[in-house]
Structures are given as structure tokens and as C-alpha cells.
Amino acid sequence: MAEKGEACIRNIAEEPWQQFPAHYGGALSKALVHPDTTGSKQLDYRISTYQPMAYVERHVHKVQEQVYHVLDGEGLMEVGDEKRVVRKHDVIFLPPGVWHSIQNTGLGDLTFIVVTTPLTDD
Template sequence: MAAERNGASIRNIAEVPWREFPNHFGGALSKPLVMPETVGSRHLDYRISLYQPMAHVARHKHLVQEQIYHVLEGEGLMEIAGESKVVRKHDVIFLPPGVEHAISNSGLVDLVFLVITSPVSDEATPA
């Protein structure tokens, strides 16, 4: 259970269930640690992901969201704009809006990484 006060919260990662989000396949699991639905965040989506060998997310891009991937364990392939590169522990990937990308576990052990996304919604704001 999250300890909360004035909108602030403390959660232990073990309290958050694993989920397989849409367009994630083969054991591509995430724990939504900070999201509007979990803690009421307005600007951040922060999750830890664990992809089993051969797990992947479908190629996609975001309209307005920026993302950071921080690899903690394992190795896999990160596809950015049609080019694939091996990513492994301590690699940090920044993805600006509009860049097509995908990540897959091409290694022998679980691929574990953090994903930070802002803003929380990918809808364009009216000008």
C-alpha cells in the first residue's frame, strides 16, 4: 500500500503488480510505478520493465511524448528510425517525439530497464 500525504507517495516496487500493456508481446511486462492511475501524476509516467527472452514491443512512435530508457540488466535490440543497435546495462536511450522505435530482448536472460515518459498523454495540445 502506498503511503500518501498531500499527493506525495511512497511505494515499494513489490506492491505493484506486473502488467502486459497493449502492443507488448511474449512476456514484455511492466510495473507502472508512477502514472496518473497509480499515484495521480500529471507530467510523468515512470515504470520498470522486464522483458523475457524474445519479448518485444511493437514498433511505434509518440506524437508529443519524450521517453528515456535506462537499461539495468540484460541485453537486447533497440530499433530507432529503422536502425537496430544492441543495448545493455548502463545504456541510456533518449527518444524525442515522432521517432519510430521498438525494443526487444534478443539476449539469453531477462532484459530489465526503466522507462520515463513525459507528458503522460500522447495527445497534442491545442495551439
């Protein structure tokens, strides 16, 4: 494995599942590219799997942009005042200042990629 901040190739099995703050009910993620795993300075790239009824609290980012890419399952995505069902192949772009949340309302796991940049809202 490369030193943090250097180019690297990682296998998904190398990163443990974790439940980040404000994520509940089996909302698990693997921080594949993150300051703690690769030393990235501008990018957070995660794969997440939410068990049925799992969710992340409604929240907003001041400067961060996010992209969610649903790989499997279905859930309910709240973007601003709108709630929509999201499924495999849906891609959601969230600019700064938009309140949002996602929860698994389906019968099986909801799996998606989340990309966030920059790393903090400072």
C-alpha cells in the first residue's frame, strides 16, 4: 500500500465497514478515498450500503458538492422540500446549501457511491 498522499490502488476488502456520525440503523460505508485512508486532500469517495430502514439525518453542506450514484436497491432521497424514490442507475447531484437525506425504504440493501468535494465545509 502506498504512503498517504501518494497514488495507490486499493481493494474494497481492505477498508472496513463503518457507521459514520448521524447515520443510523445499519447505514454502513467504506471510505475508499479519504484523508484517513489515502491522504486525499480534496476528495471523499465512499461506497455505502444501507440495510432496510437505515438512513442518514437530513443535513446541509455550506461549500461541499456531492454526487450519489445508486448501484442497487431503492430508497427515498430528500432534496430540499422534494422526496423522490431513487433506484439503480439514478445519479443525484447536490450543490452546496441544499438540505438532503437518503433512507432505505426498500426490501433489500440500498447500495450507492457518494463523492464529496472539497473535504470540509470550512
